[in-house]
Amino acid sequence: MDFDLVLRDARLPDSKPDQPAVDIGVKDGRIAAIGSGLSGTAREQAQAGNRLVCSGFVETHIHLDKSCILGRCEHEKKRFPHLAMERTSAVKHTFTVEDVTERAGGTLEKCISHGATRMRTHVEVDPKVGLRGLEGVKALIDRYKWAIDLEICVMPQEGLTNNPGTDELMVAALKNGATVVGAAPNYDTDRPAQIRRVFEMAREFDVDIDMHLDSGASAEELDTLLVCELTEKYGWGGRVAIGHVSKLASMPQPNMDKVAKRMADAGVALTVLTATDLYLGGRHTDHNVPRNVVDANRLTEQGVLCSVASNNILNPFTPFGDGQLLRQVNMQAIVTQRGTDAEVRAAWDMTTSSAARLMGLKDYGIAVGAPADLVVLDAPDPVTALRTVAPVLMAYKRGRRTVTREPVRLHRP
Numbered sequence: 522m523d524f525d526l527v528l529r530d531a532r533l534p535d536s537k538p539d540q541p542a543v544d545i546g547v548k549d550g551r552i553a554a555i556g557s558g559l560s561g562t563a564r565e566q567a568q569a570g571n572r573l574v575c576s577g578f579v580e581t582h583i584h585l586d587k588s589c590i591l592g593r594c595e596h597e598k599k600r601f602p603h604l605a606m607e608r609t610s611a612v613k614h615t616f617t618v619e620d621v622t623e624r625a626g627g628t629l630e631k632c633i634s635h636g637a638t639r640m641r642t643h644v645e646v647d648p649k650v651g652l653r654g655l656e657g658v659k660a661l662i663d664r665y666k667w668a669i670d671l672e673i674c675v676m677p678q679e680g681l682t683n684n685p686g687t688d689e690l691m692v693a694a695l696k697n698g699a700t701v702v703g704a705a706p707n708y709d710t711d712r713p714a715q716i717r718r719v720f721e722m723a724r725e726f727d728v729d730i731d732m733h734l735d736s737g738a739s740a741e742e743l744d745t746l747l748v749c750e751l752t753e754k755y756g757w758g759g760r761v762a763i764g765h766v767s768k769l770a771s772m773p774q775p776n777m778d779k780v781a782k783r784m785a786d787a788g789v790a791l792t793v794l795t796a797t798d799l800y801l802g803g804r805h806t807d808h809n810v811p812r813n814v815v816d817a818n819r820l821t822e823q824g825v826l827c828s829v830a831s832n833n834i835l836n837p838f839t840p841f842g843d844g845q846l847l848r849q850v851n852m853q854a855i856v857t858q859r860g861t862d863a864e865v866r867a868a869w870d871m872t873t874s875s876a877a878r879l880m881g882l883k884d885y886g887i888a889v890g891a892p893a894d895l896v897v898l899d900a901p902d903p904v905t906a907l908r909t910v911a912p913v914l915m916a917y918k919r920g921r922r923t924v925t926r927e928p929v930r931l932h933r934p
Contacts, residue, residue: 527563531574547893550919577638577894579876582830585625585642586654601804605837613650621657631844636896636913645678646690659698668923676703683710704732734763740772749787758788785824794832795853816857828876869903893920
């Protein structure tokens with residue numbers, strides 16, 4: 522067979538240690554063959570060098586529109602209460618379409634450089650910013666389709682029912698490029714009303730739902746339960762995700778397991794935003810600070826579909842970040858004390874196969890016929906890659922090279 526690309530000596534994520542490496546043949550942007558010693562001509566050949574080759578990382582929850590604004594925001598003056606939303610809101614009037622495109626594009630390139638090939642970005646609308654964030658991010662979809670598939674989830678960060686004009690902007694965004702609808706009821710004076718309205722929008726436009734939900738240090742008044750109820754009522758199981766949900770981290774394990782079972786039965790997925798939840802959580806105390814991060818492994822064991830994502834990068838919500846998803850899931854495993862090989866392997870899935878399922882991607886994985894979205898990591902297997910935060914050495918989108926990073930070399934005397 523003639524190939525456009527043959528990637529040789531690749532170790533696949535599910536390969537056993539004693540299994541030999543394989544070659545991956547690509548034709549017309551898709552995987553055409555997998556096997557040892559593939560023969561035939563190839564326009565390009567690359568050597569994985571007996572390293573791990575996986576499908577591209579899936580970023581399920583990021584905010585490109587407000588990334589990299591840390592320098593223009595007021596400095597944080599106290600630990601509690603944190604005023605990340607207020608500090609961000611104060612500069613939103615400075616956003617222009619071109620400004621958003623430039624900042625978001627820079628962040629997107631960082632994510633691409635670390636192996637992300639699919640992404641869902643949340644974009645907020647309200648009377649302060651209008652549709653400028655949406656237009657700025659939307660311009661990136663075609664501009665970067667050579668490297669990443671990008672979808673937009675529109676959301677009302679500063680409230681919906683209590684913020685006149687926001688509902689109309691949400692609807693306008695869903696008519697003009699947004700393909701997922703989000704929510705942030707913590708900042709609404711009527712949290713249940715916002716959640717119900719978002720379900721109405723989802724049904725009207727036949728789109729998936731991805732909500733920011735239940736951030737806090739106490740498990741009282743869980744909005745997650747209402748989301749489960751509405752998901753079942755409207756038959757939206759498998760199309761609803763909730764992010765943060767740090768309130769669950771404050772619950773005794775038997776109680777958390779009950780909520781997890783409710784989520785699993787309803788088909789509500791969870792995205793943990795480890796860096797943000799760590800940075801913003803536990804500020805109500807100056808000692809024995811709680812970690813504020815949900816144990817996604819435990820929820821996975823209860824049947825909940827879980828992913829780990831970046832959320833905010835270089836803004837008041839998270840004044841750190843480089844778009845490296847592997848770093849996020851490594852941090853998640855450390856914080857929740859999941860260190861066995863089986864636990865680390867399950868965490869790996871939260872930014873690969875499970876993340877793809879959360880986004881409803883039907884064509885994800887290394888298999889004949891799947892898109893040739895491939896990443897070569899400087900590690901022999903997923904567990905080692907996650908434990909060491911292995912760098913991405915090569916990345917491909919539909920069989921075309923998008924990233925090259927040379928392996929580190931020591932210059933010995």
